[in-house]
Amino acid sequence: MKEQIKRYFNRYVDLNDIEIDMIYSKLTAKTFQKKEFLLKENTVCRYNYFILKGVIRSFYIDKKGHEKITQFAIDNWWATNMESFINETPSTQYIQAIEETTVLYLSKETLDLLYTEHPKLERLFRIITENMLIANLRKSDVFLQMRSKERYTFFAEKLPNFIQRVPQYMIASYLEITPEYLSELKKAK
Amino acid sequence: MKEQIKRYFNRYVDLNDIEIDMIYSKLTAKTFQKKEFLLKENTVCRYNYFILKGVIRSFYIDKKGHEKITQFAIDNWWATNMESFINETPSTQYIQAIEETTVLYLSKETLDLLYTEHPKLERLFRIITENMLIANLRKSDVFLQMRSKERYTFFAEKLPNFIQRVPQYMIASYLEITPEYLSELKKAK
DNA sequence: AATAAAAATTAAGATATCTTAAGAAATGAA
DNA sequence: TTCATTTCTTAAGATATCTTAATTTTTATT
Numbered sequence: 316m317k318e319q320i321k322r323y324f325n326r327y328v329d330l331n332d333i334e335i336d337m338i339y340s341k342l343t344a345k346t347f348q349k350k351e352f353l354l355k356e357n358t359v360c361r362y363n364y365f366i367l368k369g370v371i372r373s374f375y376i377d378k379k380g381h382e383k384i385t386q387f388a389i390d391n392w393w394a395t396n397m398e399s400f401i402n403e404t405p406s407t408q409y410i411q412a413i414e415e416t417t418v419l420y421l422s423k424e425t426l427d428l429l430y431t432e433h434p435k436l437e438r439l440f441r442i443i444t445e446n447m448l449i450a451n452l453r454k455s456d457v458f459l460q461m462r463s464k465e466r467y468t469f470f471a472e473k474l475p476n477f478i479q480r481v482p483q484y485m486i487a488s489y490l491e492i493t494p495e496y497l498s499e500l501k502k503a504k
Numbered sequence: 505m506k507e508q509i510k511r512y513f514n515r516y517v518d519l520n521d522i523e524i525d526m527i528y529s530k531l532t533a534k535t536f537q538k539k540e541f542l543l544k545e546n547t548v549c550r551y552n553y554f555i556l557k558g559v560i561r562s563f564y565i566d567k568k569g570h571e572k573i574t575q576f577a578i579d580n581w582w583a584t585n586m587e588s589f590i591n592e593t594p595s596t597q598y599i600q601a602i603e604e605t606t607v608l609y610l611s612k613e614t615l616d617l618l619y620t621e622h623p624k625l626e627r628l629f630r631i632i633t634e635n636m637l638i639a640n641l642r643k644s645d646v647f648l649q650m651r652s653k654e655r656y657t658f659f660a661e662k663l664p665n666f667i668q669r670v671p672q673y674m675i676a677s678y679l680e681i682t683p684e685y686l687s688e689l690k691k692a693k
Numbered sequence: 694a695a696t697a698a699a700a701a702t703t704a705a706g707a708t709a710t711c712t713t714a715a716g717a718a719a720t721g722a723a
Numbered sequence: 724t725t726c727a728t729t730t731c732t733t734a735a736g737a738t739a740t741c742t743t744a745a746t747t748t749t750t751a752t753t
Contacts, residue, residue: 377649378649383648385644385645385648397634397637397638397641398638398641398642401634401638402638407645430627430630434623434626437623437626437627437630438619438626440630441619441626441629441630441633444630444633444634444637445586445590445633447637448586448633448636448637448640449586449587449590449591451637451640451641451644452586452587452640453587454644455574455640455643455644456574456596458647459572459574459680460566460567462709462710463709463710482729482730482731483730483731484729484730484731491648492710492711493710493711493712494730494731494732495710495711495712495713495731495732495733495734496709496710496711497731498731498732498733499710499732499733499734501732502732502733651739651740652739652740671699671700671701672700672701673699673700673701681740681741682740682741682742683700683701683702684701684702684703684704684740684741684742684743685739685740685741686701687701687702687703688702688703688704688740690701690702691702691703694753695752695753696751696752696753697750697751697752697753698749698750698751698752699748699749699750699751700747700748700749700750701746701747701748701749702745702746702747702748703744703745703746703747704743704744704745704746705742705743705744706741706742706743707740707741707742707743708739708740708741708742709738709739709740709741710737710738710739710740711736711737711738711739712735712736712737712738713734713735713736713737714733714734714735715732715733715734716731716732716733717730717731717732717733718729718730718731718732719728719729719730719731720727720728720729720730721726721727721728721729722725722726722727722728723724723725723726723727
């Protein structure tokens with residue numbers, strides 16, 4: 316567990332064992348069962364969750380009562396509702412475990428404290444945030460440039476393991492396609 | 505000019521006059537004429553541009569040769585192609601002044617140097633990046649939740665000054681609507 | 694003011710994607 | 724194994740949005 320996060324952090328900044336221990340002591344581990352919620356609509360997202368193992372989804376419920384998935388996250392990725400977490404405002408989204416998922420989590424207060432006491436962490440999260448932003452911009456690009464079918468093949472090629480671990484209707488939702496239409500698309504080719 | 509960026513930075517971190525002077529000395533001012541390019545496709549985006557005054561757009565050219573606008577930016581906002589700037593890879597997008605635009609710009613090397621020498625700036629840009637990410641997530645939300653017409657009214661209400669300063673076909677492009685269809689939508693209501 | 698260029702509108706027909714509803718298949722629980 | 728629940732598929736009709744092409748309006752240039 317400590318090894319995993321150490322390896323992850325060291326992708327971005329060099330941290331010695333003492334620093335790792337210090338950060339590690341601020342992280343809390345928790346396991347969520349399949350379908351358990353990490354966050355519910357209308358509550359402030361108090362934590363940033365680092366996923367050690369598992370899969371989660373972020374989604375909101377639209378006017379018609381349908382779930383719309385905005386994000387999946389797996390091992391070595393962060394899950395939070397950024398806007399809610401940063402601004403401490405109620406979230407419009409849910410975060411839920413798709414499989415049993417083990418995380419390490421940090422509160423905003425803890426994180427702010429770490430920033431002040433350890434400038435290296437400020438750098439670490441500056442870089443992590445840049446990467447999130449880039450990932451997000453890329454996602455928008457995909458939607459801007461591709462139609463439903465192309466998005467599906469792109470996603471299926473890029474992240475084949477997801478196709479196995481996540482039910483198809485969730486993938487459809489993430490790709491902004493109705494499950495019925497995705498079925499048609501798959502048949503067509 | 506210095507006053508403006510001082511006010512802007514002080515929204516996020518406290519900087520004294522010496523610090524401001526130090527940063528300011530690293531920034532280069534430049535004015536772009538209407539239609540002049542800050543960045544062209546296939547070149548690495550070397551700078552992060554802080555807009556003092558003006559309007560710019562980021563766009564790419566799609567398969568059919570149409571311009572697709574992904575971002576507008578105005579006074580007190582940053583313009584860059586994040587992925588290209590951070591990873592030093594060729595950009596797929598253009599950045600162009602819509603009006604005469606005055607900016608202060610920073611190279612990546614300068615910025616990295618500033619981070620190392622002044623942890624406060626690491627914080628400043630950590631926060632700025634968080635805000636960009638949040639702005640981006642919000643934009644995605646709008647597209648996820650609203651249909652063309654609603655996007656237009658939302659945009660028109662939220663940013664009425666844009667409607668005046670930017671030609672309608674560019675707004676259509678940003679909203680992912682064809683100019684013809686936007687015309688229809690406006691007529692309908 | 695006259696002309697050229699750019700931007701906006703209109704309308705008809707085409708297409709991608711959704712909606713609804715029902716049934717089939719797969720998975721999980723007893 | 725059986726039953727119940729969840730997920731996936733199929734198909735017909737509906738709708739949002741695009742395409743093309745022509746026309747009008749606005750803005751910029753001489």
